[in-house]
Amino acid sequence: MIVFLHDPLFGLTLTVGAYAIARGIHSRIRWLHPILSSSAIILIVLALLRFPIAEFQGEVGLLTTLLGPATVALGVPIYKHRRLIRERVASVLISVLAGSVTGICSAGALVLLTRGSHEVLLSILPKSVSSPIGIEISRSLGGTPELSVMFSVVTGVLGGVLGPAFLYRSGLRDPVSFGLAMGSAAHGFGTARSLQESETAGSFSALAMGLSGITTSLLFIPLYFWLG
Structure with a gap:
């Protein structure tokens, strides 16, 4: 478990998993935006595990990088x-x-x-x-x-x-x-x-x-x- 927490895939897995759960919640509670609930899930997990925010941000750098192409795709x-x-x-x-x-x-x-x-x-x-x-x-x-x-x-x-x-x-x-x-x-x-x-x-x-x-x-x- 300790090895997985420090694996770069931990941040990506947590982010994608939290969003998938949030989408499921959104299908039942329409007013609750997936971004809001997924952010809450991630913060709760990081707080319970006492995982450093700075390290988490480094692990999800790939997703941050993909924001650029995703924004351009809106064209x-x-x-x-x-x-x-x-x-x-x-x-x-x-x-x-x-x-x-x-x-x-x-x-x-x-x-x-x-x-x-x-x-x-x-x-x-x-x-x-x-x-x-x-x-x-x-x-x-x-x-x-x-x-x-x-x-x-x-x-x-x-x-x-x-x-x-x-x-x-x-x-x-x-x-x-x-x-x-x-x-x-x-x-x-x-x-x-x-x-x-x-x-x-x-x-x-x-x-x-x-x-x-x-x-x-x-x-x-x-x-x-x-x-x-």
């Missing part, structure tokens, strides 16, 4: 729906801009209401974009990249879990609008959830996620001088 459904995207280009641009502005303003309002520190403010502002982009924005502003990753993941998980129910109750059924909302607010997690909804929703969510990263980065140019 396939975008290309398949290029005609519909051209027809709805105005809606896409307006939605992404509105989502990016709302994401920044809501983060700032949350910190002000809770009387958070200036460091927390700089770290949480890019919460609605994917972690790699959020890290660079946070670092440029003088925030803490580690906090930015946490805020980005929490935002994505909450958006993936609560977003669909909120959109359904709001009467939104259009897959294009669904995808744009999820991709703009919950980046990768929202896109994964949108792909479960339909390929059209997933395509527009992936497009919104990419455009939101660009738009948010541009919006932070004047904020950099104001907050710096």
